Amino acid sequence: MNQGLPLDFKKLVVARFLFNISVRIQAVVVGWTMYDLTHDALHLGMVGLAEALPALSLAPLAGYLVDRSRPVRMYGLVLLFSLLSALVVFYAQFNLAPADHVIALYLASALTGTARSLAQPSVFATVPRLVERSQLSKATASMSSVQQIGSVIGPALGGLLYGGSLSPTGLASVLLGVSLVCVLSIPAPPAQQPPSKLPLVQELLLGARFVFSHSLLLPALALDMFSVMFAGVTALLPMFAGDILHIGAGGMGLLRAAPALGAGMVAFWLTRIDFQEKAGRYLFVAVSGFGLCILGFGLSRNVYLSGLLLFLSGAFDSVSAVIRNTAVQLASPDSMRGRISAINSMFIGSSNELGEFESGVVARFLGPVGAVLFGAGACFLTIGLVYMLAPTLRRLNLKELEQAATG
Numbered sequence: 022m023n024q025g026l027p028l029d030f031k032k033l034v035v036a037r038f039l040f041n042i043s044v045r046i047q048a049v050v051v052g053w054t055m056y057d058l059t060h061d062a063l064h065l066g067m068v069g070l071a072e073a074l075p076a077l078s079l080a081p082l083a084g085y086l087v088d089r090s091r092p093v094r095m096y097g098l099v100l101l102f103s104l105l106s107a108l109v110v111f112y113a114q115f116n117l118a119p120a121d122h123v124i125a126l127y128l129a130s131a132l133t134g135t136a137r138s139l140a141q142p143s144v145f146a147t148v149p150r151l152v153e154r155s156q157l158s159k160a161t162a163s164m165s166s167v168q169q170i171g172s173v174i175g176p177a178l179g180g181l182l183y184g185g186s187l188s189p190t191g192l193a194s195v196l197l198g199v200s201l202v203c204v205l206s207i208p209a210p211p212a213q214q215p216p217s218k219l220p221l222v223q224e225l226l227l228g229a230r231f232v233f234s235h236s237l238l239l240p241a242l243a244l245d246m247f248s249v250m251f252a253g254v255t256a257l258l259p260m261f262a263g264d265i266l267h268i269g270a271g272g273m274g275l276l277r278a279a280p281a282l283g284a285g286m287v288a289f290w291l292t293r294i295d296f297q298e299k300a301g302r303y304l305f306v307a308v309s310g311f312g313l314c315i316l317g318f319g320l321s322r323n324v325y326l327s328g329l330l331l332f333l334s335g336a337f338d339s340v341s342a343v344i345r346n347t348a349v350q351l352a353s354p355d356s357m358r359g360r361i362s363a364i365n366s367m368f369i370g371s372s373n374e375l376g377e378f379e380s381g382v383v384a385r386f387l388g389p390v391g392a393v394l395f396g397a398g399a400c401f402l403t404i405g406l407v408y409m410l411a412p413t414l415r416r417l418n419l420k421e422l423e424q425a426a427t428g
Contacts, residue, residue, distance in 0.1 A: 026160060029207045030151040033093075034164055037144065038171045039200040040100060043193035044133065045175025046182075047107055048255075049277055050114075050189050051126050053180075053270045056259035058119050062389065065256045066381015071127045072134035073375045077367050079138035084228050084363025087139070091209040092146035095139055097201060102136035104197040111190040138366070145362030149350065151207075158297060158347045158419060165343050166288035169335070172281030180274015228360025231353075237422075238352055238361075240411030241304070241345050242368040244403065248308050249338070249376060251399035252315040254331075256377035260389040266324045279328045280335025287339040300344045301417030305408055307340035312400035319393030344419070351422045 055064050087095050106129045113125035144164075152160045182189040232238050254261075255277065262273035296303055314334035321327045346365075353361045384392040408415060 026156065026163065027151055030148070030160060032203050032207050033096075033144070033147060033151065034167050036096075036100070036200040036203040037164060038167045039196045039203070040103065041168050041171030042175040042178070043107065043196045043200070044103060045172050045277070045281070046179035046189045046193040047110055047129070047133070049176050049179030049270075049274050050110060050183060051129065052256070052259050053183060053273060054114070055123065055126055056263065058123055062257070062260060062381045062384040064123070064381070065259060066378040066384075068126065068130050069256055069373070069375065069377025069381070071130040072137070073373075073378065075131055075134035076137040077375075079135060080142075080363040080367045081226075081228070081360070083138040083366075084142045084360035087142040087146050087363070088357065088360055092143045092150070093204060093207050093209045095143040096147065097204050099136045099140045099143060100197055100201040100204060102132055102139075104194060104201070106130075106132035106136065107190050107194045107197060111188060111194060114188065114190065138363075141366035142360070142362040145350070145353075145365070149355065154351075154423070157350050158343075158423075161347045161350065162288055162291040162343050165291075165339060165346070166285055169281045169285030169288055169339060173278045173285055176274045176277035176281070178274070180271040180277070183270045183274070228357055228362075228364045231357060231361055232364045235352065236411075236413045237417065238349060240407050240414045241348055241417075242365060244304075244308060244407045244411075244414070245341060245345055246368040247403040248312065248400040249373065250379060251376065251396040251403070252312055252393075253373065253376040253380065253396070254315060254318060254393055255373075256380045257384055257389045257392060260384065261327070265322065265389065266327060268324055272324070276328060276331055279331035280338065283332040283335035283337075284339035284342075285335075287336040288343060291340070291343050296340075296344070297347075297419035297423075300348070300419045301415045304341050304344045304417065305404065305415065307337045307344075308400075308404055310334075310337035311341070312397050312404065315393060315400065316397035319390050319397060344417070347419055348417065348422060351419065 051068060052065065055068055058064075083095075109125055109129040109132065113122050113129075117125055148160055148164070149157065178192070179189045182192065232242065258273050258276050262268050262270070262276060266272065266276075268276075311334050314330045314337065318327055318330040318334070321330060349361065349365050380392050380396065383395055387395060
């Protein structure tokens with residue numbers, strides 16, 4: 022992390038780091054437990070849907086609340102909901118019969134989705150209050166770097182601790198408590214916006230109108246949403262680990278950690294290079310590389326090659342994520358950051374959680390390998406369409422965007 026970044030920003034980074042470890046531990050436990058209980062790809066997809074429904078439906082309201090309140094305190098609510106979700110999984114693991122256990126996993130996923138509806142808008146609105154605008158690209162890359170490190174540690178811990186004497190979800194609960202202490206130690210300035218005279222519905226729609234009328238943000242978010250929604254393989258990793266690669270829960274945790282390891286290393290590298298002037302070119306190359314890695318993963322039967330391809334997919338995805346998040350930060354008016362980020366989180370939620378549901382449904386009919394190959398093809402189709410239809414995104418220059426925002 023850059024030495025010039027303020028202490029309060031570093032506290033937020035630590036909180037996000039611990040939070041990410043915790044939710045990744047829980048994701049491994051929920052995924053493997055659900056597959057162990059049901060042996061059904063559709064149930065794996067339904068876990069993603071249970072998380073996506075509250076995340077997407079509550080996102081516009083979450084953005085409005087963030088804009089009208091103290092964003093850092095809203096992030097405290099994220100941690101509270103996440104802690105409650107972890108405690109549900111912890112309790113179910115030791116006290117419930119299989120049928121009730123399945124229901125508890127869906128409930129925990131819904132609580133996680135509720136937390137996620139607030140997570141992105143609250144962090145998005147907090148960061149510009151903690152760093153200078155000229156530091157936003159470096160702060161975004163720094164945040165992404167430590168988040169991805171947490172995403173490496175979390176799945177590895179979840180897989181290695183699963184079934185052992187130390188409960189992985191118990192550890193996740195402790196880490197979430199420490200994360201909450203970090204956030205509460207950050208000063209929360211009063212909300213900056215006066216009461217609005219607009220009806221609530223119009224307030225909720227302002228962020229959507231801004232994004233859907235923006236020549237840069239809409240294609241950038243659409244590129245991410247559709248490429249990751251179709252080409253994501255997270256929901257199917259229990260099937261690949263158990264039935265194709267035969268490496269068990271510990272191996273699944275390592276597979277789940279591999280993309281985050283690649284993403285973390287590349288995000289750390291991005292804090293030390295100037296990628297801003299050719300950001301559009303980097304973006305399309307990165308998404309194309311991601312699709313190729315997913316295609317190779319679907320065809321691979323070697324555990325080491327599969328791990329390497331997932332590692333590289335995370336590296337490519339990190340480049341596109343840093344560029345997209347920086348562009349959204351620079352293009353967002355201060356008064357609408359929460360609502361714009363809520364729309365951003367809806368796109369991301371669509372790509373991740375709805376992508377898991379899509380993977381489960383397609384795998385039910387085509388099998389896990391067929392689902393991955395189908396998703397990779399849809400990813401390449403998305404890239405081609407956005408490249409042809411969005412010349413502004415192809416020419417994206419973050420330095421020019423920063424100058425325009427400053428002006």
